[in-house]
Amino acid sequence: MSAWLTQHRAALAAAFRRLSSAPLSTLLSLLAIGIALTLPAAGYVLLDNLRELGNRASGVKQISVFMDIGASRKDSNDIENRLREINKLSGNLNWRFVPREEALQRLQKTEGMAEIVASLPRNPLPDAFIVEPQDSEPAALEALGQTLSAWPKVAHVQLDSAWAKRFSAFLRLGRLALTLLAGLFAAGLVAVTFNTIRLQVMAQAAEIEVARMIGATDAFIRRPFYYYGALQGALGGLLAAALVLGGLRLLAAPVSELATLYGAAFTLHAPLGQGIAALTLGGALLGWLGAQLSVSLSLRQVG
Amino acid sequence: MIVASNLTKRYPGGLEAVRDVSFTIKSGQMALISGHSGAGKTTLVKLMASIERPTSGSLVVNGQNLATLRTSALPYVRRHFGLIFQDQKLLFDRSALDNVLLPLNIAGLSRRDAIRRAQAALDKVGLLPREKANPIALSGGEQQRLAIARAVVNRPTVLLADEPTANLDAESASAILDLFIDFHRVGVTVVLATHDQSWIERCHPNVLRLDHGRLL
Structure with missing residues (x-):
């Protein structure tokens, strides 16, 4: 158990080292992942706010x-x-x-x-x-x-059921479009991680060969890459959450002002802890998936 | 103890590097695999280190038949061996100490214990003062000693070396052989593959002579 924990700690530390050893490349990867996650996340938040606004609108459910x-x-x-x-x-x-x-x-x-x-x-x-x-x-x-x-x-x-129906259909369509968009960007995130990890495996081919010869298990070799992928995804998710929150903060005042001009009291609501956790965890899972695919393929090439 | 029975290794394409070889190396013994270039020495070392799997026959090391062992079990078997390669296979992106730490990290030792043991191994081969040096900055003899430190740091029961002095001058080669003799004296089974016949006179080993893959 202690050896297992030691190895996981070492793999996590190695992942952090790799992230910090090439700051520019890490930053660019994080930006790519962050933006890929920001677009669907922002879409979901806006759709959620729109649903709230629609429900509040006079006559919609009267x-x-x-x-x-x-x-x-x-x-x-x-x-x-x-x-x-x-x-x-x-x-x-x-x-x-x-x-x-x-x-x-x-x-x-x-x-x-x-x-x-x-x-x-x-x-x-x-x-x-x-x-x-x-x-x-x-x-x-x-x-x-x-x-x-x-x-x-x-x-x-x-x-006004026709209006309500139209609004509901619009929300459904919006949700579907966002799900498709999220799927597309998730695939993009997996691809970014896949490529980053593949380059790392190739760069560390010598170390992997030696490690195998002196008794490293497949799990030992794969672990740092998995941590790297998950860590990169999680940080990308956090960046996406920060971008969404920042964008909502910028929009909050003009939206409230506009709502007041129409005689309504409406403020944009931002995703809280749960939303941020979901983005971070989602990013980590996708990063882990990209790493898993990449390591499986690349290790076969390394031998 | 290493017991080979009718051991054969045939590579894809049909080349038989080792043919129907049988021998026994007792625990704590020093054995020398000799033969000309292409005789099958490296393949035999790789078979014993479980880097290569036999095509036929059996190879029992410390009671385990490597020919029938599951692939997933091989990494754990390899940890019982200390491996020294002709080209050392050192990692040039890290210090000498970090090279020696690699087997200990694989074994899951705590960082503190691992450093202590790695420094002891470097001390044994006379490289402790150069623990922070990158292997690229070491001489050929020093690089080979570093490879030996990495091989012995996990306290292996068997030390396997493939032409460990091939690229060294006579003085450095002699120093390396002294190290192997020291390990043999403390009970480690040492198997050396070499074409250098002078070693036979120095350490009186059990000699396995190979020619075109066959044991003479």
């Missing part, structure tokens, strides 16, 4: 329930009780009752509508409910809309 024009306040109370029951069961429903008087007042305040409203012999607007479920999936919204429209004294249920 359902308007219009009562019959002749419905009484008792009928409205009945609808409110039913909504309360649904909320009790699922616990993810918000709603607001909009009396017909309030609706008329709002209409009156709309530019150019005051005179028209004043000329009306009576209030033509019905009582209404604005229902907002937590689940914004188009299918869930539609199912809830159907349930509401079947209730008594409900004249019309309006939901």
Whole structure:
């Protein structure tokens, strides 16, 4: 056990030495890996923020329930009780009752509508409910809309499911495109590590030959290269996380300003510990994979 | 103990470097493999060091038949040997001390113990004052002594050397042979492949004479 640990420590130290022995080449490799990981990572973060923004956007997951024009306040109370029951069961429903008087007042305040409203012999607007479920999936919204429209004294249920569907499809497409992009860049990272390690194996052919002759196992020979690949990938992942965080920091103020101009309060959220750890670990795994492929192939060539 | 029975090594292409060779080298013995260039000395040393696998026959070293041993077990067998090559196979990108440390790193010794043992080995061959020197800065005799230090640092039971003095002047060659005699005296089995007949008179070894791969 002690010998095993000693060898792993030595392999890790050797990997660090190799990284620091050629700083310029290491820096260039790290930049290539960092940028390769930055693009999909930044894409995921932006898509996540977009999803958040879409969910917050007015009307995206709202359902308007219009009562019959002749419905009484008792009928409205009945609808409110039913909504309360649904909320009790699922616990993810918000709603607001909009009396017909309030609706008329709002209409009156709309530019150019005051005179028209004043000329009306009576209030033509019905009582209404604005229902907002937590689940914004188009299918869930539609199912809830159907349930509401079947209730008594409900004249019309309006939901912008087409918009929600389009938005959801856009997010799905974005995710798929990013997954493809991530796969492509992951292959690039593996290729960068593969090439770096191959050059190292060739440069150390003499040492590998001697080590084999005097009793080095394959694992002993391979270990420093694996550590090197994983270390390079992990550092590239950290660099990518730093680039994403830096980019978000630069964008945060202008995005908030833009959101304020549109009357919304929105701030970009950055990946925290978990996201950074995922990038670092992902980079390390891909680096290890590149090293594994390269060492297997190169050692056969070295003999 | 090294016991070879009907040992044959045939290379791809049909060249038989060692043909139907049988011999026994007892533990602690000094043996000399002699013969002209191309007689099969190097191949026999490589077979004993398990660098080459026999085509047929058996080669039992310390109770293990190298002909039938799993490939994955070979590195552990090789650690029982101290190997010295004609061209030394030193690493010129590191110091003399680091060259001697390599077998100890492979064995998984702690850094402190490894340095202590490597320095002792360098001291034994008279190179401790030059531990920080790059092998390229050493003379031919010093390089061969460094190779011997690397071979003995892991306290091998068998020391195998292939033409260890081939490129050395007489004085350096004599000093190298003295080192082998010293190791033999402390109980190490020493097998030397050489064409230098003068060694036979100096150390009275068990002589294995090879000619075109056959034992005479």
